[in-house]
Amino acid sequence: MKRRTLLRTAAGLAGVTAAGGAATAVRRGRNRYYDGPVSDHFDGVRFFNPGGSAPKGFSDLMRWRFGPKPTEWPASIPMIRPARPAERVQDLTITMVGHATLLIQMQGLNILTDPVWSERVSPVSFAGPRRVIAPGIAFTDLPPIDLILLSHCHYDHLDLPTLQRLKAAHDPQVITPLGNDAIIAGTGLRTEVMDWGDDIPFGPLGVHCLPCHHWSARGVTDRSMALWAAFMLTAPGGAVHFIGDTGFDQGRPYQGLGRFGPIRAAILPIGAYDPRWFMADQHQNPDEAVQGFLASGAAHGVGHHWGTIQLTNEGRDEPRDRLAEMLDRHSVDLSRFRAMEPAEVWQIPAL
Template identity: 70%
Template sequence: MNRRSLFRSAAALLGVSAAGGTVAARAGRNRYYDGPVSDHFDGVRFFNPEGQAPKGFRDLLRWRFGPRPEDWPEEVTLSGTAKPAERVQDLTVTMVGHATLLIQTAGINILTDPFWSGRASPMTFAGPKRAVAPGIAFGDLPPVDIVLLTHNHYDHLDLATLRRLKAVHDPLVITPLGNDALVSPTGLRCQAVDWGQSVEAGPLTVHCTPCHHWSARGVGDRSMALWGGFVVTGPAGTILHIGDTGFDGGRPYRGLDRFGPLRLAILPIGAYEPRWFMRDQHQNPDEAVQGLLLSGAAHAIGHHWGTIQLTDEARTAPLTALQEALARHAVAPDRFRAQAPGDTWDVPPITT
């Protein structure tokens, strides 16, 4: 992707107006959520307590006129697509692409941030274009029971895919506060949760946990819907899923022991360069490995890489950086896998 296209894509995803100024500064009312002030909501916008706000327009311009991003291939051929089992009682995870994974556990099928569209954009003709097809064809999905929607950026909240899921599967959507206003027009059932709140879903309990990020769909709505991670507890073990986060000194990974031992952590490892611009909101592979260690998870899957180009690093750079980080932190390579679209993993049990 050329610098101009990447700049425009980032402007939309970051909620920064390419005409100048930060859109949040011009917004005086929250269009998605009307709730009480809290330690992470000021009455109009959500924020990261003691954390960093996302960059503004001047920084975006600095990035725009900085070094050229690495070239990505226009298209990457899949070696094959997965055809998952209808139900799994233990724990199996299949990568669809980017932040979309199929988690099958305790007889329940969960999709994270489902994205089957050709672009992560409000437009069908412009914006970040997927370089690799979904690792599961939409028609090969098993019955989808739950969608975990982490935040409202276009590469995570894809309304076209949600409408398709409504028509075929009608799952329950669980998402942080404010995103339910965006989901509502699809007709899907939606449960909005704050950090620290939980939803019972059959044999599973879904807990919303803090992470360090932000939100925006366009001009005027920056940080007006909440972002978060999820911890899923159930009979086959506990799973942490984070769609996007900055490392934030490790805070997203602290205190998770209250949910019991983590069998699996699903963590973002891509969209991290240049570091001066992305550091606060997108962790890199080394920080993801540190997050694995802080969380105490037995196993990890890396996602948010290799499907759509959002930042400067090469398509496969996160894979190399992850292997280097695992060696640096003396973590066995089999413990942390960066799944490619179509890869399926029967996650091993926790061993003492």
């Protein structure tokens, strides 16, 4: 692992070996978000998954869009009782807000992952994928937010209106992978950027930036110009692993995690996986999520990225139902890995 200060020290160096194996000089001025050295996952303009798969192209997108119709979701699902979190929690409690937004309370800190309170996840407020259920915590009921973990810049994970609201109400710190700081600069949020392998302290926690298999874009001309990542939070009592989005990638996002000590909770995506020919490289399915959970050695799992916003073809409840089937298939007790619904609260058992 390397600390972010080491990355900054090396920021002016060129001639680093790229994925193809040839030493390549840094090409500056073509990436609108990030200007840094070539690495094993950055070619000087775009980030990529080493040994992995690039996102599908436009012709594949059209094949999907004009293929079988998605399973219809309900237009709305009532929010019976939003959660009202405690102001501070010393032990580990996780509350589902919706999609990839969760409140992690641990060590007296309040941490949000990929916060979205907007009605739609889209470049515009009047069109695009819309949430079918209200956030599991009303924005005004949030406890003081100390930290935001921002995994990548897709609209269902990086929502500028929500970040602006959080700045005004809580002024939290943001930790995010390279390049995403440029996208959120207008919010005024304090931002720390990390590369894969970096680690930084945040109060009593260690924050570690880890590889996962995905991509990024805010439009049609900025594909993979900002990095995507997973995070590990290390603390007394066990670590918390958060992946916002990932393809299974032969299990590589779950390899080598033992160095962080026992993992108390793994927060893993289980939805947006159908059709597999289009989604498999970038979105794991419930079976792969269970395989990753087992490979990581985590004691407990939280399934997210399902049931709030329809992005792909599977039905609203299918990821939850398939997760239960896969846990049974892999002989994992259902109590260890939950597909959490908005407003569901889980006080994670101690190791």
